[in-house]
Amino acid sequence: MNPNVKFKADRMTPFQARRKWLTAFAAGAGSLALAGCDRAVENPRIDATLRSAEKLTLASQRLILQHQPLAKEYGERDLSPVFRANGSMMPQSKEYARLLQGKFVDWRLQVDGLVQRPQALSLAQLKAMKARTQITRHDCVEGWSAIGKWQGVPLSQVLDLAGLKPGARYVIFHCADDLGETGDDAGLYYESIDLLDAYHPQTILAYGMNGQDLPVAHGAPLRLRIERQLGYKQAKYVNRIEVADAYSHLNGGKGGFWEDRGYEWYAGI
Amino acid sequence: MLHLGSLTFETTGLLGASKEGGALAARGFPAWLTIPSYQDLAAGRRWHFFFAWLFAINGAVYLVAGLVSRHFRRDLLPTTTELAPGHLAHEVVTHAKLQFPKGEAARRYNVLQKLSYMGVAFVLLPLMVLTGLTMSPGMDSAFHVLLDIFGGRPSARSIHFICASLLVAFVVVHIVMVLVSGVWNNLRSMITGKYAIEVDGGAQ
Numbered sequence: 001m002n003p004n005v006k007f008k009a010d011r012m013t014p015f016q017a018r019r020k021w022l023t024a025f026a027a028g029a030g031s032l033a034l035a036g037c038d039r040a041v042e043n044p045r046i047d048a049t050l051r052s053a054e055k056l057t058l059a060s061q062r063l064i065l066q067h068q069p070l071a072k073e074y075g076e077r078d079l080s081p082v083f084r085a086n087g088s089m090m091p092q093s094k095e096y097a098r099l100l101q102g103k104f105v106d107w108r109l110q111v112d113g114l115v116q117r118p119q120a121l122s123l124a125q126l127k128a129m130k131a132r133t134q135i136t137r138h139d140c141v142e143g144w145s146a147i148g149k150w151q152g153v154p155l156s157q158v159l160d161l162a163g164l165k166p167g168a169r170y171v172i173f174h175c176a177d178d179l180g181e182t183g184d185d186a187g188l189y190y191e192s193i194d195l196l197d198a199y200h201p202q203t204i205l206a207y208g209m210n211g212q213d214l215p216v217a218h219g220a221p222l223r224l225r226i227e228r229q230l231g232y233k234q235a236k237y238v239n240r241i242e243v244a245d246a247y248s249h250l251n252g253g254k255g256g257f258w259e260d261r262g263y264e265w266y267a268g269i
Numbered sequence: 270m271l272h273l274g275s276l277t278f279e280t281t282g283l284l285g286a287s288k289e290g291g292a293l294a295a296r297g298f299p300a301w302l303t304i305p306s307y308q309d310l311a312a313g314r315r316w317h318f319f320f321a322w323l324f325a326i327n328g329a330v331y332l333v334a335g336l337v338s339r340h341f342r343r344d345l346l347p348t349t350t351e352l353a354p355g356h357l358a359h360e361v362v363t364h365a366k367l368q369f370p371k372g373e374a375a376r377r378y379n380v381l382q383k384l385s386y387m388g389v390a391f392v393l394l395p396l397m398v399l400t401g402l403t404m405s406p407g408m409d410s411a412f413h414v415l416l417d418i419f420g421g422r423p424s425a426r427s428i429h430f431i432c433a434s435l436l437v438a439f440v441v442v443h444i445v446m447v448l449v450s451g452v453w454n455n456l457r458s459m460i461t462g463k464y465a466i467e468v469d470g471g472a473q
Contacts, residue, residue: 034306041305041312053319061407071410137422139406141310145422228410262311268407269318 058266065268068200071227074135079210080146083138085217088177088189091237096176104221109158109205113172113243116163123207123221129153132204140231141263150225151208156199158241164195167245170255171198173224174240179257191235192247192255192265193226202227205238230267232258325398332390344378345387351380369450371467389439393432400429 040046099107104123111119133151159171172192180187197203206225207214214220219236226233233256247253252260259265270285271278281287287299289307300306304316335341350356360381363369370379378386402408403415403425419425447455458464 034301038305038307041309041316047312047315050315050319053315053322056322057318061405061411064411065407069410071406072413072416137406137409139404139422141314143404143426228407230406258311262309262315264314269405 054264054266057264057269061266061268062196065228068196071136071202074137074147076135076149078135078147079149083146083148083210083218084140084144085215086140086142086231088179088236089217091177093176093178096237100216100220107221107239109222109238110240111158111162111243112240114165114168114245115159115243116165117161119158119162121158126153126158126205126207126222129157132201133208134202134204134225134227136202136225136227138231138234141258141267149208149210150204150206151211152204152206152222152225154201155203155205155224156201158205159198159243162243164243168195168243169245170194170243170247172242172244172247172250172255173235173238174242175235176237176239186251189235189237189257190250191224191233191257192250193229193233197226197229200226200228228268232256232263233267321401324394328394328398335390341387341390345383345390347380347383347387351383356380367449373466375466376464385439389436393436393439396428396432397436400425400432404429 107123108120109122109126111121130153131151132154133149135147135149138146138148155171170192171194173190175189175191177189178187179189193203203224203226206219206223207221209215209218214223219234219238222238223236224234224238247255251257254260255265256263271280281293283299284297286293286295288294289296289300294308296308303313305312335345357380360379364379364381369375399415400419402412403419404422409416409422415425416422419428454465
């Protein structure tokens with residue numbers, strides 16, 4: 001209740017006083033309920049209970065998707081006339097500016113971690129590998145969708161080239177954009193997926209979009225396309241792939257930039 | 270503001286823009302209507318999906334129990350006489366006048382209740398689940414047919430929202446009817462099963 005509300009019943013008719021009291025009570029109860037809801041949202045035990053549903057979602061979708069079905073592929077006529085770019089539009093680092101100016105000739109994709117043969121692959125090398133082109137729908141967590149054509153190399157080929165070591169469970173994508181704007185590595189975008197999704201035929205490292213080189217706003221020179229999951233998993237400006245047995249050692253420990261900020265690691269829903 | 274032809278509706282405070290912590294902010298719904306009151310999509314999604322699971326499991330139990338116990342067939346399926354246009358029109362008029370059935374007729378759902386309950390249980394609630402699943406890229410990969418049924422993810426999202434709004438409207442009307450048709454009698458019958466029936470020409 002608002003303590004500033006004073007009842008001057010002597011100056012009001014009983015009816016007016018009652019109406020004023022009811023109004024104040026309703027406003028007080030309303031803000032109490034509102035504060036109560038926010039307190040419930042911020043309560044760690046309630047939050048942990050809500051998060052338990054994510055495990056159920058992951059387990060059910062893994063069961064349903066165990067045969068690795070393909071995400072729906074569309075035709076050229078379905079391409080979205082405008083494909084919205086979200087998150088970083090242009091990495092701010094001097095290094096990125098230098099690589100962009102040189103048309104990414106000096107750019108390399110590092111592949112390291114739990115691999116037999118660490119790699120440093122140039123864009124030309126990636127483009128020389130067997131490519132896959134797919135027209136798929138990009139689903140943003142915000143609710144909007146857009147259909148685009150992606151050309152790239154299946155991640156499985158790159159992983160096989162490097163050769164996984166025993167114990168490898170996750171593939172972590174390190175990116176060039178400082179979306180957190182911290183100015184150090186803590187704000188750099190990153191993402192992680194497990195090997196089931198990494199070896200899905202539609203999981204590609206895309207260097208082309210809608211028949212052209214990947215635009216800067218969409219992650220030039222290389223971005224991840226992991227169809228069957230939401231947009232924030234589709235890491236842009238990927239420059240290093242780390243194979244690991246866990247992702248908890250990185251930044252917030254939740255396996256990705258947005259995951260560290262409360263979003264689910266499994267983004268199939 | 271909403272412009273419909275030459276009409277203009279002021280929506281500030283309800284839709285589009287409302288107060289958030291004292292200052293006017295661009296947001297879909299007002300703070301008192303959302304969990305949490307401030308904008309936090311990640312937290313909102315956690316609440317949404319937790320209760321979506323509860324809703325889907327609860328709904329499945331309800332549908333199976335209603336079929337097995339023949340509750341749907343016995344209590345919800347309208348008879349052909351009830352569906353006759355004359356009877357329907359009569360029910361609409363008495364409903365609008367808030368004249369409620371007396372005697373034996375008060376024991377059963379009237380045809381408007383039957384139709385709206387069936388609409389909610391067999392149309393709106395299943396549509397909520399199915400259009401919700403259609404927004405999941407994972408589910409769409411497993412069942413491409415979802416996209417064919419609902420015309421893609423954006424239209425599934427619209428249908429999801431329309432059905433949710435209709436459910437809110439149903440709940441509001443439902444509660445109003447519970448209140449005006451004898452709230453204590455209704456509440457007591459829900460808990461104890463004892464339901465007082467008014468007979469024409471005097472109380473029972």
